[in-house]
Amino acid sequence: MYIILMYDIMMDKTGAKVQRNTFKICKRYLTHIQNSVFEGNLTELNLMKLKKELSEYIRKEQDSFIIFNSRDEKWLTKEFLGKEDDKTSNFF
């Protein structure tokens, strides 16, 4: 399955900690392609593990994570306008 994950974390007093931890978790499973966006191929099992780990930090009323799931990468094309982000970005 091809996954595109994006998040919007409320930067209140605990927001920075949530962002740091969720970023690290996402980087273990997916490729960081833009500020708060990750992509990559995942098995069903790894997607479940990723969601479980993230849910320990995500705050129901403050943070928004969206996961788009395409059964196969070949059904998705990706195009850049402007600069192309370096895949090995070390945001943190």
Added chain:
Amino acid sequence: MYIILMYDIMMDKTGAKVQRNTFKICKRYLTHIQNSVFEGNLTELNLMKLKKELSEYIRKEQDSFIIFNSRDEKWLTKEFLGKEDDKTSNFF
């Protein structure tokens, strides 16, 4: 075609103007679902128009726009973790 568009704009002295203008353009074609993320169905013609309008503002070295394109919405599932963003957000 089902489109997911996300952007990362460098907030230097002209960044705010780029964000304001590109946001307005995206809102005319797509639905705003998260901080810098839009989605929606577009014809090939409208996608070309959207990209043309955006390219007038996007700065090659500072701003990153990514457009994922799925031939059909049914090949994509979308899942929320945490809060579900209100579709009619009036960010600006």
